[in-house]
Amino acid sequence: MTEIAHGLESLAEAANELPEHYIETTTALVQSALRTLKHGDAFAVLDEYGDLGVSGPSAEGVYFNDTRYLSFLKLLIEGMRPLLLSSVVQDDNVALSVDLANPDVGAHGVISLPRDTIFIERTKFLWRGVLYERIGFRNFDGHRRQFSITICYDADFRDLFEIRGSQREQRGRVTLTHGKTGPEFHYDGLDGVKRATRLIFWPEPTSADHKSATFLIDIGPYERSSMFVSVACSDRSAPQLTHFSLAFRDRRRAIRAKTAAIATIDSSNDLFNEVCRRATSDLYMLVSRTPHGLYPYAGIPWYSTPFGRDGIITAMMLLWADPAVARGVLSFLSATQADRFDPAADAQPGKILHETRNGEMARLGEVPFRRYYGAVDATPLFVMLAGMYFERTGDSETIAKIWPNILAALRWIDEFGDRDGDGFVEYLRETENGLANQGWKDSHDSIFHADGSLAEGPIALCEVQGYVYAAKSAAGRLARLMGDDDAGAKFDAAAQALKAAFDKAFWCEDLGCYALALDGRKKPCRVRASNSGHALFAGIALPERAKTVAKTLLGRSFFSGWGIRTVASGEMRYNPISYHNGSIWPHDNAMIALGFFRYGLGREAIQIFSAMFEAAAHQDLRRLPELFCGFGRKPHRGPTAYPVACAPQAWAAASIFALLQASLGMELSSQAQSIRFVNPLMPKFLDTVTLTRLTIGESHVRLKLQRHGDDVTLNLLERKGDATVMLVK
Known part of the structure; x- marks a missing residue:
């Protein structure tokens, strides 16, 4: 069989596989302008009305610890949906504000409540496991008006991985009771955890059943009135409820406290200022306080949890503006570093966390992500961040505290990361349940040869060798800080040896870039991919290679006009609608721009910066999403949205900070x-x-x-x- 035939056969086989990160959905997240809120381990995905689940099965819901606690919520006036006037998440991401009006209400051709008589204002926010809502009414008529408001609701307690498409043979049991203040949904999980959703109404409804509650509103001419709805999520402990106004005050104070010390950006361009404000708000909405400090959760809705790689890269890009996030990331990842072998979790001593989950399926082992270590790059990136953090802050106390963790990470790199002792760090999943690919491009088909055939492991990724080089270079400096000059010299020598070996094994002169990876037979994956730009970011590239790589990445096959594609057009598996094989990721582009700056290629960095800004200007709320499609730029329209991209996403938001740093x-x-x-x-x-x-x-x-x-x-x-x-x- 020829290589081309083998590649086509692999393509056909892959079409029948269910990729590890495949998200099964009948509706795209971009079909409607979704609104997101987050605080701590709770987040909400709502439609423009402030409702959820109205259009059918979707990712909408109120979530807590990877479980959907409320799957349906709908507000009706006189049995009809109000008219939507406006819907916006406030600039600081604290609350969703929705303006509505009544439709024509009547019967038999007689209008009893003319349209636009009653103005309805919904304000919703999350605070400590509770979704608070105030529904305000204003009568713009000169007559007293009476009307009904109905709140419809349901709770399915589905695990987030079920919503993403995982099938389960059995689930726990959902029951409904009626408390003094509203309905209570209870879920007895198969993991032994009792989860509950309480709806609290004020004033009490006129009538209620298992699906809805109805309130009769009586409001005088030009008067105002309000009602309140709270949705409390609990598993191991019940949240403390408070009054709407007190919770709103505390929520706003909390976000101000997190951003009090950060550097701020103001420019001559109002649109760029909007992009920067939204990026800042998104980042600090996603940043959660943990027992170990601040940690940026990766993104909503699929990744609202700590991810090692995402947290580290976000902290790197934000480091010049707020080093406190990097300190929290380093402390959290040190505390969760693997200290034993666990094949089911792809863990070995010293390895840094990939992700952690708190849902029922993770707790039962139905998915391996309760505490999962299947990332080959998080460990060297952790050491790399430690070096960058010390350079930025001089915080020797934090470095001394995590120094044993840094040494453990370096031991993992040499003992477990380099499986065959050839000097390169490779990955190979320990069980069939783990991720097949364990770099940042972790789709099942993202690492392949020029003929399209999938690479077989152990796989040594291009960018990972760069991260290891940067990690050992940083370790040399930090070892001297810790008083160990001999170890510092050894780390320096290892970094330089890796740099020479990397160029010899990975450089492809005819492609104008580095090979995507080496497969298990040490055969290069001769594919033009954006990973080469990360070699510049990490500093492993020889100076004479930098201009060639930049020229390749900014050529027509890579640069769409909106940014650099993950894979060049013309490669066998190129697909601009794919997750990793031709799409455009803001964080990928920002890291490449930083790499260009490192090698003195400022004008090339500016080209990426301009494209990313223009892409952000076309996005809802001026928010850069996790990724968008890699189609070429066309006049009078923005980039094509990826159907299930997270928005907000931490490292996408942080990209603006990195792009500005590279430019300046x-x-x-x-x-x-x-x-x-x-x-x-x-x-x-x-x-x-x-x-x-x-x-x-x-x-x-x-x-x-x-x-x-x-x-x-x-x-x-x-x-x-x-x-x-x-x-x-």
Whole structure:
């Protein structure tokens, strides 16, 4: 059989497989403008009306600990759905505000309540496991009006993996009781956990049954009135309910506290300011407080939980603006680092967490993700982040605290990551239930040869070798900080040896980039993929390769006009609608842009920055999604949405911070107490950028960069402390 025939056969076989990250849905998330809220381990996905489940089976719902606690909610006035006027998540992502009006109400041709007489305002937010809602009414008529409001509801307690498409042979039992304040749904899980959803109404409904509650509203001319609905989710402990206004105050104070110390961005472009504000709001909505510090949950709805890789990369991109997130990520991942062998979890001692789940299916082992370690890149990225964090902050106390974890991670890299001792880190899942591919492109078909045949493991990914190089380089510096000069020298030597070996094994001169991977036979996967850009990000690429890689990635087969595709068009498995084989991911592009900056390719970084900004400008709420399709740019329209992309997604939101850093050539060094802008450039959509509350050590600065054609000038507006601020050309 020829290689081409073998590749086509593999393609046919793969078409009949169910990919590990396949999300089975009859409706796309982009079919309607969904609204998302999150706090802690609870999140809500609602439609524009503030309802959920009205259009049929979907991802909408109120979720807590990976379980859907409310699957249906619908507001009716006189038995009819109100007219939608507007729907927006507030700028800080604290609350959803929906404006509605009554439709014509009448019978037998007689209108008893004319349309637009009653204005309805819904305000919803999440706080400590409770979805709070105030429904306000205003009568714009000169006559007293009476009407009914009906709230319909249901709870299915489906596990998030069921909603994504997993089939279950049996489930627990759902029962309904009626409490003093409203209905209570109870679920006796097969994992022994008793979950409950309580609906609390004020005032009490006029009538109620197992599906709905009805309220009679009597409101005078031009008067206002309100009612309140709370949805409380509980499993191991019941949430503490409070009044709507007190909860709303506390929720807003909490988000302000998380963002009080971050650097802020203001520019001459109002649209870019909107993108930055939305990115900031999305990030700090997704950032949760854990016992170990702040941690950015990956994204809503499918990944609202700690992911090792996602958290690390998000922290890296946000590091210049808020190093507290990196400190929380390092502490959390140290506390959850594997300390034993567990084949079902793809765990070996020293390995860093891939993801953790709290739902019924994870607790029962129906999916392996209760605490899962099937990521080959999270461990070197963890060490890499530790080095970047120390460079940024000089926080030797945190480094000393996690130093045993860093050493354990480095041992994993050498002992378990490098299975055959050839100097490269590979992966191979331990059981059939684990992820087949364990880099960031973890679709079942994302690692393949030029003929389309799937690579067989153990697989050594291009970007992972870069992360290992950066990790060992960082370990050399940190070892000296810890007083071990000999270990520092060994780590430095290992990094340089890997750099030379990587170039020899992975470079493909005819492709103008690095091979996607080496398969189990050490045969290169000669596929043009965006992974090469991560080699620049990590610094493993030889300087003479950088321009060639950049030229390849910005060529027509890669660059769609909206960004760099994950796989170049023309490759055997290229598909612009796929998850990893031709789509465009903002975080991927941002990391590549940082790689361009590292190698002095500022204009190339600007090209990516401009494309990402223009893509964000076309998105609902100016929000960059997890990914979008890789179709070429067409006049008078935005990028094509990916049907089940998460939005918001932490590393997509953080991409804006990384792209600005790459553009401005921003370098912050705690040891030198300096903030440097090296060969800064600014895209044409920006004339000025002002950074406020930018910190280094004990110093705080406010500064302004201004574009003059292709030149950029720096003006220090305010400085507290003695940090050095300079522009270097």
